[in-house]
Amino acid sequence: MFLTSLFRKATHLKRCYSDCAKPGAHKVAVIGAAGGIGQPLSLLLKLNPSIVELRLHDLKDVPGVVADLSHIETATKVVAGGSDLGATLKDVDMIVLAAGLPRKPGMKREDLFKTNAQIVYDVTKSMTKAAPDAYLIIITNPLNSMIPLACEVLKEANKLNARKVFGCSTLDSVRAATFVGEAICKDPKTVDVPIIGGHSGNTIIPLISRSNPPACLEGDDLQKMIKKIQEAGTEVVKAKAGKGSCTLAMAYAASRLIFSILRAADGEKEIVESAYVKSDVMPEVKYLASPLLLGKCGIEKNFGLGKVDECEKKMFCEAMEILKKDIEMGEKFAKAKICESQKNSKK
Numbered sequence: 001m002f003l004t005s006l007f008r009k010a011t012h013l014k015r016c017y018s019d020c021a022k023p024g025a026h027k028v029a030v031i032g033a034a035g036g037i038g039q040p041l042s043l044l045l046k047l048n049p050s051i052v053e054l055r056l057h058d059l060k061d062v063p064g065v066v067a068d069l070s071h072i073e074t075a076t077k078v079v080a081g082g083s084d085l086g087a088t089l090k091d092v093d094m095i096v097l098a099a100g101l102p103r104k105p106g107m108k109r110e111d112l113f114k115t116n117a118q119i120v121y122d123v124t125k126s127m128t129k130a131a132p133d134a135y136l137i138i139i140t141n142p143l144n145s146m147i148p149l150a151c152e153v154l155k156e157a158n159k160l161n162a163r164k165v166f167g168c169s170t171l172d173s174v175r176a177a178t179f180v181g182e183a184i185c186k187d188p189k190t191v192d193v194p195i196i197g198g199h200s201g202n203t204i205i206p207l208i209s210r211s212n213p214p215a216c217l218e219g220d221d222l223q224k225m226i227k228k229i230q231e232a233g234t235e236v237v238k239a240k241a242g243k244g245s246c247t248l249a250m251a252y253a254a255s256r257l258i259f260s261i262l263r264a265a266d267g268e269k270e271i272v273e274s275a276y277v278k279s280d281v282m283p284e285v286k287y288l289a290s291p292l293l294l295g296k297c298g299i300e301k302n303f304g305l306g307k308v309d310e311c312e313k314k315m316f317c318e319a320m321e322i323l324k325k326d327i328e329m330g331e332k333f334a335k336a337k338i339c340e341s342q343k344n345s346k347k
């Protein structure tokens with residue numbers, strides 16, 4: 001009896017432990033590595049000593065990016081993933097998905113769904129076989145639909161560990177800290193503004209009422225600040241005039257989230273980042289961006305909405321209606337694809 005219980009406990013511990021990345025020796029795959037975000041992001045990852053191997057995958061230009069990055073005098077080994085996605089993902093600890101079409105002026109993020117959904121589906125499907133225990137960090141837009149899509153694919157394969165699936169909405173936190181810091185004359189590095197909701201227009205809800213240090217913005221100034229954060233991506237798309245969307249600040253933001261996840265995986269405590277994840281904090285929406293406590297095996301605690309003022313509550317109620325539709329669009333696509341693939345395998 002005692003031995004059986006000891007064995008059960010040992011098996012459970014082994015399972016929990018093998019779910020986590022090995023401390024300080026992470027293998028990371030970047031998909032879309034030759035793109036506008038992929039290149040600067042791979043550069044930043046190459047500078048992180050806790051990443052021992054960086055596997056780069058794209059439909060084009062990978063050998064050049066690998067050759068270039070491999071001249072940097074850090075121990076991180078940079079390798080070309082080759083055309084076989086499954087081989088690229090094999091046994092990595094983390095998959096960073098930055099592949100897909102960016103916006104052009106006049107487009108909404110939702111307009112990217114048709115093209116980018118197939119990419120997210122293919123990568124996630126490959127992950128279920130090649131690296132089912134890996135962290136999955138999705139950058140590809142529209143983020144509000146891509147995380148539900150990926151989670152459906154992982155769920156169908158019985159490989160969903162929602163604690164390890166992150167929609168990278170960190171750029172909203174980065175922008176909020178920068179813009180609020182400028183407005184209150186504080187170093188943006190010392191400013192924290194929690195973000196809830198999603199990652200598109202009105203679904204991005206910066207909780208200025210909880211800014212730390214406090215931001216005494218009211219009336220028109222407050223409304224302008226909220227709009228500035230929500231529309232920041234569109235401003236970059238306009239400024240780049242057809243040459244893509246935000247890439248450099250995005251690469252920085254993704255590296256911030258990735259490094260936080262890896263530091264937490266290696267045992268560092270009290271690391272909090274906002275991200276768009278599978279969530280049960282509000283029954284109305286199955287996926288939500290909110291502040292998260294990170295731990296050894298991914299999300300340790302979801303802080304949910306926390307205290308919000310009347311204006312923020314109203315914004316959240318409006319955002320929920322948009323989010324519900326975005327989530328449904330991602331799930332519907334995944335279910336149709338799963339059904340199609342099951343029919344094909346029976347033929």
Ligand SMILES: NC(=O)C1=CN([C@@H]2O[C@H](COP(=O)(O)OP(=O)(O)OC[C@H]3O[C@@H](n4cnc5c(N)ncnc54)[C@H](O)[C@@H]3O)[C@@H](O)[C@H]2O)C=CC1
Binds near residue numbers: 038
């Ligand atoms: N989450 C966020 O806050 C942000 C998300 N984004 C999104 O990130 C995505 C990438 O943006 P950029 O790097 O600027 O675009 P980009 O066009 O410069 O790069 C995308 C790369 O993906 C590659 N690619 C396309 N299909 C692929 C496939 N099936 N397998 C492997 N690689 C593939 C392309 O060859 C290209 O190199 C876009 O969807 C964009 O909207 C952009 C900024 C912020």
Ligand SMILES: O=C([O-])CC(=O)C(=O)O
Binds near residue numbers: 102141234
């Ligand atoms: O606006 C875009 O298309 C890219 C993006 O998500 C952002 O910059 O926040």
